[in-house]
Amino acid sequence: MYFSKLFIPTLKESPADAEVTSHKLMVRAGMIRQLASGIYSILPLGLRVLRNVEKIIREEIDQIGGQEVFLPSIQPAELWVESKRWDFYGKELLRIKDRNNREFCYGPTHEEVITDIIRKEVKSYRQLPILLYQIQTKFRDEVRPRFGIMRGREFMMKDAYSFHADEKDTQHTYHQMAQAYTNIFNRCGLKFKQVQADAGAIGGSFSHEFTVLADSGEDEIGFCEICGYASNLELAESKPPFPNITPSIQQDLKEVETPGKKSVKEVAEFLNFPERQIVKTILFENENGLVAGLVRGDHEINPVKMKNLIGCEWLHPAEQEILAKYPELHSGYVGPIDLKLPVYADHEISVLHNFVIGANKPSTHFTGVQVERDFKIEKLGDIRTVRADDPCPRCEKGTYHVKRGIEVGHIFILGTKYSSAMKAVFLDQQGKENSMIMGCYGIGVGRTAAAAIEQNHDERGIVWPRNLAPFQVIIIPVNYSNEELKNVCDSIYNRLKEMGIETLLDDRSDRLGVKLKDADLIGIPLQIIIGPKNLATRQVEIKTRKTNESNLHSYPEIIEDIPNILKGL
RNA sequence: CGGGACGUAGCGCAGCCUGGUUAGCGCACUUGACUGGGGGUCAAGGGGUCGGAGGUUCAAAUCCUCUCGUCCCGACCA
Numbered sequence: 001m002y003f004s005k006l007f008i009p010t011l012k013e014s015p016a017d018a019e020v021t022s023h024k025l026m027v028r029a030g031m032i033r034q035l036a037s038g039i040y041s042i043l044p045l046g047l048r049v050l051r052n053v054e055k056i057i058r059e060e061i062d063q064i065g066g067q068e069v070f071l072p073s074i075q076p077a078e079l080w081v082e083s084k085r086w087d088f089y090g091k092e093l094l095r096i097k098d099r100n101n102r103e104f105c106y107g108p109t110h111e112e113v114i115t116d117i118i119r120k121e122v123k124s125y126r127q128l129p130i131l132l133y134q135i136q137t138k139f140r141d142e143v144r145p146r147f148g149i150m151r152g153r154e155f156m157m158k159d160a161y162s163f164h165a166d167e168k169d170t171q172h173t174y175h176q177m178a179q180a181y182t183n184i185f186n187r188c189g190l191k192f193k194q195v196q197a198d199a200g201a202i203g204g205s206f207s208h209e210f211t212v213l214a215d216s217g218e219d220e221i222g223f224c225e226i227c228g229y230a231s232n233l234e235l236a237e238s239k240p241p242f243p244n245i246t247p248s249i250q251q252d253l254k255e256v257e258t259p260g261k262k263s264v265k266e267v268a269e270f271l272n273f274p275e276r277q278i279v280k281t282i283l284f285e286n287e288n289g290l291v292a293g294l295v296r297g298d299h300e301i302n303p304v305k306m307k308n309l310i311g312c313e314w315l316h317p318a319e320q321e322i323l324a325k326y327p328e329l330h331s332g333y334v335g336p337i338d339l340k341l342p343v344y345a346d347h348e349i350s351v352l353h354n355f356v357i358g359a360n361k362p363s364t365h366f367t368g369v370q371v372e373r374d375f376k377i378e379k380l381g382d383i384r385t386v387r388a389d390d391p392c393p394r395c396e397k398g399t400y401h402v403k404r405g406i407e408v409g410h411i412f413i414l415g416t417k418y419s420s421a422m423k424a425v426f427l428d429q430q431g432k433e434n435s436m437i438m439g440c441y442g443i444g445v446g447r448t449a450a451a452a453i454e455q456n457h458d459e460r461g462i463v464w465p466r467n468l469a470p471f472q473v474i475i476i477p478v479n480y481s482n483e484e485l486k487n488v489c490d491s492i493y494n495r496l497k498e499m500g501i502e503t504l505l506d507d508r509s510d511r512l513g514v515k516l517k518d519a520d521l522i523g524i525p526l527q528i529i530i531g532p533k534n535l536a537t538r539q540v541e542i543k544t545r546k547t548n549e550s551n552l553h554s555y556p557e558i559i560e561d562i563p564n565i566l567k568g569l
Numbered sequence: 570c571g572g573g574a575c576g577u578a579g580c581g582c583a584g585c586c587u588g589g590u591u592a593g594c595g596c597a598c599u600u601g602a603c604u605g606g607g608g609g610u611c612a613a614g615g616g617g618u619c620g621g622a623g624g625u626u627c628a629a630a631u632c633c634u635c636u637c638g639u640c641c642c643g644a645c646c647a
Contacts, residue, residue, distance in 0.1 A: 012596065012608070013581050017640050037639065091570095092646070109647065143570080143645050157647085209647095218646095317644090410647060442647060478606055513607035520607095531606055541606090 003506040008045050010518050020216045022453035023148030025462050029522045038145025038153030048470035049449050050156060054135050056187045057158050057443060060180040066131045066160055071113050077103035079112040083421050094141045106139040111418050114161045119424035125165040133160035149446040156445040164437045174413055177441045181210050181409050189465025190452060195221045196231035198304050207412040211405035212451040219405050222386050226398035234304040236386045237393040241351045251354045251368030259363045262332025264297035267365060278356045281334045283318040290318055294345040299384040309344055309381040333358040342378040350380055406451040414438040462523030463546050466569050471504040474524040476515045478531035480507045485530055495559050525569050
């Protein structure tokens with residue numbers, strides 16, 4: 001490809017509305033342009049990168065028996081009503097009406113469509129398992145789209161769905177898929193972790209996320225470097241406490257005044273207790289009303305883990321307006337003693353003695369509190385968010401490391417959530433009707449490309465991992481209008497093309513500096529710089545974008561060696 | 570949805586508070602000349618519903634109201 005023929009509008013300055021590096025660089029490198037909030041046009045250079053991601057995905061998913069399909073983006077409401085998600089999905093579902101006033105949505109995901117196909121066509125265990133996938137744009141009307149293509153409303157996604165006759169077979173595919181994902185992200189040149197994850201709104205029993213490590217990421221993950229345990233922080237298990245020996249002196253419950261001291265920090269300072277000796281009571285609301293959660297003062301409560309412990313449909317922090325309806329609750333002084341709400345406590349509480357807790361009375365706390373003696377716990381469990389350096393829950397010696405990351409892939413075992421709601425059933429060997437067991441497996445294609453930039457860039461621009469790079473090599477003549485340079489460039493270009501190497505030739509009449517800046521910005525792994533002085537001694541300069549180091553090599557011999565150099569990158 | 574900010578040429582911004590010539594600057598763009606190993610120089614140019622609507626005023630980019638859009642923080646989220 002000749003640079004002058006390529007539509008690649010590069011920018012010197014970053015757009016004002018871009019925040020993260022990948023967004024800035026993708027716009028500056030002429031890969032994307034915004035059309036509306038969270039909606040982007042993909043320009044030729046950007047598309048080449050996305051196609052590379054897609055190609056890797058296709059190869060790996062095909063490898064484990066996936067078959068590609070292309071599904072409608074506009075989906076009828078009835079399907080979503082059937083799966084009960086028409087209401088549940090909320091405002092993120094972009095709803096539209098056709099000329100006959102029939103309701104549709106722009107698909108945010110395709111469980112319903114794929115389940116509909118399978119239930120109509122598959123009747124027997126003999127036809128299972130089936131693994132189908134699609135790579136298409138989807139639309140989720142995000143509350144707050146941000147970070148360019150990383151979290152757009154319209155986005156390119158690979159979604160795979162599998163249907164099985166039994167649980168064991170589902171797990172088999174799940175594990176194959178996990179391996180395929182590992183291969184995919186390795187081939188994309190990413191540093192990532194497979195972490196245990198919450199299934200969230202999509203439902204299901206078992207799931208993992210693939211998270212690319214990056215400080216700009218929105219997710220936090222906790223992992224142990226000794227045993228390899230890794231989990232999204234919203235799910236990461238905390239190690240149960242060692243049972244504490246009851247202290248010889250068990251203090252009596254005592255009411256103390258704590259005028260105006262509401263936060264753990266204030267109370268701890270005022271009473272001269274360590275924060276870990278204070279217990280916080282946090283109120284949540286779920287489908288059954290208010291519930292209370294207890295964690296140690298120096299810990300943070302984790303709503304996802306709490307929801308899982310309770311086993312409720314949903315759980316939100318209680319709103320101030322709701323609290324106003326309960327005159328017995330005093331913000332900052334809520335406690336479990338004589339509280340007429342179900343109380344869920346973190347397991348660390350079980351080994352605490354003589355602690356401090358709100359007294360349900362303004363400006364008052366209790367000291368000398370003991371679990372069981374002073375209040376009852378509905379259920380004890382792991383409901384706090386783990387921190388760096390907390391002990392690993394799976395091994396003896398390890399401790400947690402906490403890092404930020406970008407979720408680029410997510411795999412789920414769905415069970416029969418959709419198949420039973422939508423009656424996707426089959427007859428087993430005994431002629432008995434069963435719901436199919438499903439798995440679903442997503443990868444954000446654009447997000448993967450953006451994550452690659454977050455992880456691979458420098459102050460000059462993008463440094464593409466070789467397999468994602470829009471071109472492998474860029475030829476930069478100091479002056480293309482010089483007949484001799486032009487001939488050399490053209491012949492190198494043609495030879496590389498013959499060798500099947502995607503090559504860009506910067507034939508523009510701009511000065512060298514401009515061409516070098518652009519080459520650095522768009523991040524092509526290898527630059528071949530051709531100038532008259534070096535050429536006079538039969539040499540060309542080869543620069544590796546990753547290291548920004550360049551060396552002279554004798555020409556034309558070096559050209560035959562380019563494939564090897566690329567392999568080593 | 571709550572809080573905050575911004576909208577002036579393709580991009581980045583100044584001007585607005587304190588209303589008053591023809592609305593500026595840098596980059597980009599066009600033409601020409603010189604130049605040619607890290608965004609070069611000089612000269613001459615083109616490009617604006619000042620987001621939109623309404624209002625105040627002799628006069629509005631500037632003040633007021635409404636509205637649309639975009640971004641940030643939070644809540645939310647495969």
